[in-house]
Amino acid sequence: MATNTTQYNICQYCDNIYQDPRILSCLHSYCLQCITKLHVEGTTSITCPTCNQSTTIPDEDVSSFPCNVRLSEKTKQDKILRKVTSTSPPPCDSCDENSPIAYCTECDNLLCNKCWEYHQGLKLLRSHSSFTLKKAQNMSRDKLIKMLPSSSSTSPICHDHDDHKLSFYCQQCTIPVCVKCTIISHKGHPVDEVSKQIVQNKEEIQQGLEGFPVSQEHL
16 A cells, blocks of 8 residues: 655645644644744744745744644644554554554554454453554555545444444444444344443443442452
């Protein structure tokens, strides 16, 4: 799979991947650090190095420039893409020791075989959307992006049917499924809307946290 950094990801001032991209009134974006360098001490505006248009510094504070949310999200996605398709990825995010074999989109963690098995074994985590790095390396960029978390989409894409979102939850298999899964591989299984399952999981977590201090007293 091609993972070359796309041009929109590169700050035109430092020529590096965007770090905390901020947008000027001319709609050009730069890293916050680059905008800080562009600011001439004692002045209340910044001149865009691309179009030379002047932008007044909001509240006289460079860090008050609005974040380019869309660009920031795409930059984050590219960072994840490079991580999950690398032939030499960083170690497991859970144990910091073993080589990873999978990625959890909700935890944003690379997981080794042992940690992934533990992750999948926990009831509150097994519903998380995850995939193996081997699978990621054989997928197209567009399909892989659809599987990544996005601020514009609350439901991840089904791994088996990439034209459908994981909008349902199979109570029997305790995993999220799409509408196609409910009539094919999970036909006849009791299912519910994934949003309802999320609420239930949160309640279970809250109950567990409330009971934790009491359990400590009895240790």
